[in-house]
Amino acid sequence: xxxxxxxxxxxxxxxxxxxxxxxxxxxxxxxxxxxxxxxxxxxxxxxxxxxxxxxxxxxxxxxxxxxxxxxxxxxxxxxxxxxxxxxxxxxxxxxxxxxxxxxxxxxxxxxxxxxxxxxxxxxxxxxxxxxxxxxxxxxxxxxxxxxxxxxxxxxxxxxxxxxxxxxxxxxx
Numbered sequence: 001x002x003x004x005x006x007x008x009x010x011x012x013x014x015x016x017x018x019x020x021x022x023x024x025x026x027x028x029x030x031x032x033x034x035x036x037x038x039x040x041x042x043x044x045x046x047x048x049x050x051x052x053x054x055x056x057x058x059x060x061x062x063x064x065x066x067x068x069x070x071x072x073x074x075x076x077x078x079x080x081x082x083x084x085x086x087x088x089x090x091x092x093x094x095x096x097x098x099x100x101x102x103x104x105x106x107x108x109x110x111x112x113x114x115x116x117x118x119x120x121x122x123x124x125x126x127x128x129x130x131x132x133x134x135x136x137x138x139x140x141x142x143x144x145x146x147x148x149x150x151x152x153x154x155x156x157x158x159x160x161x162x163x164x165x166x167x168x169x170x171x172x
Contacts, residue, residue, distance in 0.1 A: 036065040070100035
């Protein structure tokens, strides 16, 4: 086995890889300032790296180049949520859902914004919609359980937590 094929042996850290991707995407943008894909990739790497303002900037550029991409809105919404800008986050999740009504992550993320605002009933509705789209989406079950618990629905929360355990037990 080659060293590069084994993540435990590789000398390239995740941080080095992310830095390389950001540098490569920056070079691509310098060559072609209309390269939406490069903005998306760089924005996503900024998001993963906790550089939320930079992520918003790149994802906004991607949206300006292609306002029909629901993933760009969803990812920018995640960055806005992390920047404690819930109104902007919710608006981006709304737009992602409008563009792609079957986008489970956008429902889940909007539910998280609603939970953050103590709007648990609306959050449960969003998590439930994400689960309807993907019945094996353990993340939405977990979030719905927390919202149900906050609403006093202990039985519903317990059922959701049991579903999460079952899904995680089989690698879900």
